[in-house]
Amino acid sequence: MSAAATCLQIDGLHLALRGSRQQPAQLILRGIDLRIHAGEVHALVGESGAGKSMVSRTVLGMPPPGMAVLAGSVQFQGRDWLGLSDAQRRVHLGRDMALIPQDPLTALNPGHTIGAQLADVMRLHLGLSPAQAAARGLELLAAVQIRAPQTVARQYPHQLSGGMRQRVLIAIAFACQPKLIIADEPTTALDVTVQREVLRLLRALQRDHGVAVLFITHNLGLVAKLCDSVSVIHSGRIVEHGAVRQIIEAPQAPYTRALFAATPRYDRPADALRPIADAVTDTLWAQAAAYDAAWWPTNSTTSATTNLATGAAPATNGMQHG
Amino acid sequence: MAEALLDIRGLRLALPDQTQGRLLGRRPLRTILSGIDLQVKAGECVGLVGESGSGKTTLARTVLRLYEPQQGDIVFAGREITHMGETELRPLRRRLQMIFQDPLSALNPRRRVADIVLQPLLAYGRLGESPSAALRAARVAELLALVSLPLAFAERYPHQLSGGQRQRVGIARAIALQPDLIVADEIVSGLDVSTQARILLLLRDLRQRLGLAMLFVTHDLSVVRVLCDRVVVMRGGRIVEQGPTQQVFDQPQQAYTRELLDAIPLPEVDNDWLQRAAPANPPRP
Numbered sequence: 001m002s003a004a005a006t007c008l009q010i011d012g013l014h015l016a017l018r019g020s021r022q023q024p025a026q027l028i029l030r031g032i033d034l035r036i037h038a039g040e041v042h043a044l045v046g047e048s049g050a051g052k053s054m055v056s057r058t059v060l061g062m063p064p065p066g067m068a069v070l071a072g073s074v075q076f077q078g079r080d081w082l083g084l085s086d087a088q089r090r091v092h093l094g095r096d097m098a099l100i101p102q103d104p105l106t107a108l109n110p111g112h113t114i115g116a117q118l119a120d121v122m123r124l125h126l127g128l129s130p131a132q133a134a135a136r137g138l139e140l141l142a143a144v145q146i147r148a149p150q151t152v153a154r155q156y157p158h159q160l161s162g163g164m165r166q167r168v169l170i171a172i173a174f175a176c177q178p179k180l181i182i183a184d185e186p187t188t189a190l191d192v193t194v195q196r197e198v199l200r201l202l203r204a205l206q207r208d209h210g211v212a213v214l215f216i217t218h219n220l221g222l223v224a225k226l227c228d229s230v231s232v233i234h235s236g237r238i239v240e241h242g243a244v245r246q247i248i249e250a251p252q253a254p255y256t257r258a259l260f261a262a263t264p265r266y267d268r269p270a271d272a273l274r275p276i277a278d279a280v281t282d283t284l285w286a287q288a289a290a291y292d293a294a295w296w297p298t299n300s301t302t303s304a305t306t307n308l309a310t311g312a313a314p315a316t317n318g319m320q321h322g
Numbered sequence: 323m324a325e326a327l328l329d330i331r332g333l334r335l336a337l338p339d340q341t342q343g344r345l346l347g348r349r350p351l352r353t354i355l356s357g358i359d360l361q362v363k364a365g366e367c368v369g370l371v372g373e374s375g376s377g378k379t380t381l382a383r384t385v386l387r388l389y390e391p392q393q394g395d396i397v398f399a400g401r402e403i404t405h406m407g408e409t410e411l412r413p414l415r416r417r418l419q420m421i422f423q424d425p426l427s428a429l430n431p432r433r434r435v436a437d438i439v440l441q442p443l444l445a446y447g448r449l450g451e452s453p454s455a456a457l458r459a460a461r462v463a464e465l466l467a468l469v470s471l472p473l474a475f476a477e478r479y480p481h482q483l484s485g486g487q488r489q490r491v492g493i494a495r496a497i498a499l500q501p502d503l504i505v506a507d508e509i510v511s512g513l514d515v516s517t518q519a520r521i522l523l524l525l526r527d528l529r530q531r532l533g534l535a536m537l538f539v540t541h542d543l544s545v546v547r548v549l550c551d552r553v554v555v556m557r558g559g560r561i562v563e564q565g566p567t568q569q570v571f572d573q574p575q576q577a578y579t580r581e582l583l584d585a586i587p588l589p590e591v592d593n594d595w596l597q598r599a600a601p602a603n604p605p606r607p
Contacts, residue, residue, distance in 0.1 A: 266544040
């Protein structure tokens with residue numbers, strides 16, 4: 001695995017929420033390091049508020065309003081990714097880097113047919129003619145094991161089941177042969193049996209095309225079954241990372257262990273369930289606060305706020321962090 | 323041997339088929355549930371599991387008599403409620419409460435937590451004609467303490483609470499009238515791992531302290547193991563298997579139950595698991 005080329009490399013990523021007169025700027029991501037090799041499925045596991053979606057949105061170049069990158073770099077395919085302008089990034093988004101979103105009903109346009117939405121991305125990025133794009137769209141629908149591609153291509157999103165919609169989104173994500181797919185909890189809305197089928201498909205396509213996947217989830221079971229490596233995130237920091245077998249079978253960080261103990265399992269007696277002790281999360285938040293206290297003075301607050309206020313291009317390599 | 327609190331025999335329910343056009347002003351009926359036999363004893367927690375479209379939510383709603391079945395009997399607390407009118411049902415509804423999946427849409431956004439949890443008590447005149455502020459405050463404090471919410475939350479609005487805290491308010495409202503049976507539909511599915519574990523333990527604790535019976539609807543069989551004494555597996559509007567939770571999970575009798583259990587991703591490395599994916603979605607009856 002170590003011989004494989006690096007597809008995505010995040011170093012010391014700091015994301016902050018803009019300060020106001022009442023409230024100083026606040027760190028959301030505190031020095032995230034993450035590396036995904038070509039063809040690898042890497043899980044980013046955490047609970048809500050941990051920052052996992054912030055990582056994916058930053059990588060997609062769309063941090064939420066009021067947030068900006070203060071320090072750190074993101075390298076995609078060996079190139080500085082955050083230094084690109086939005087327009088430059090858009091050339092790659094959907095083509096080299098694709099997203100499989102959580103909710104297919106909001107991600108698909110309700111007013112366009114499935115076929116048209118599939119064709120759109122290929123006409124835009126690959127310059128295919130309408131006829132070529134339509135033909136390739138049918139192949140893609142067949143590749144995600146939709147039985148009647150001709151029929152489905154003419155249908156609208158509301159006419160499909162949840163599992164079918166998610167397959168369509170997978171087809172769209174793979175349409176331009178991307179190098180990296182960001183999958184943000186793509187199966188939370190699905191039944192377990194459908195979930196397994198959709199994931200099997202995702203895994204098979206990913207292997208065949210050698211695509212790297214950043215798989216964002218809160219489900220440790222999916223990490224174990226689908227992924228090659230894992231990063232566990234809490235309070236905007238990676239608390240533990242490693243190969244999947246290592247993390248699943250011998251988790252080291254107290255938080256990771258607590259996460260396992262708090263996950264109900266049908267094969268374990270009812271009293272095996274342990275909620276995450278406050279002490280575990282309190283320690284992590286205290287560490288985050290200590291980190292912030294040490295970080296802000298060395299990284300001038302004024303320059304940070306001006307940076308946020310002017311919405312200037314995100315600092316990439318210029319700022320050091322401590 | 324106590325008589326069942328809820329006793330359902332030979333239930334069949336058909337609802338207007340939304341996929342069909344109207345015929346003489348009415349849509350043709352489509353059978354959603356058939357041949358349902360289900361008993362819940364006082365203080366017992368029964369898990370109702372199945373995939374979407376299996377009819378588990380419809381069955382839960384029929385128990386609440388939001389639907390009137392075509393065939394069969396529903397007996398609750400010794401009274402036949404199958405075709406009972408709304409006026410007659412009202413006193414029984416106090417004993418039959420519901421917790422909803424999405425607390426944000428189930429809680430009135432314009433009311434404070436204190437008013438939300440008091441509402442059922444006021445609606446049923448449990449606090450007398452014009453309750454004093456002290457009496458109201460006492461009941462609010464008692465209810466919030468039961469669901470382990472700080473008293474300060476009484477003055478907050480639902481949008482000021484986290485998902486887990488909102489669900490606790492939903493639970494407090496449901497137990498306010500000291501019901502005998504609570505129907506809970508997917509109430510922990512939207513929650514984080516740590517929040518989910520806490521809510522599950524809270525529900526287990528409340529069941530023991532208040533002697534509550536529950537009909538717990540979920541698609542997550544792991545959650546059932548934590549909370550339920552018995553489990554009922556549904557598919558295509560029918561019950562395919564039921565029994566004590568441990569027995570059903572350790573020795574499932576039906577192929578479908580085994581398939582459902584195997585589809586749950588346990589946090590264990592298993593390279594064949596993805597390959598065992600089977601085409602799902604059975605046709606409805």
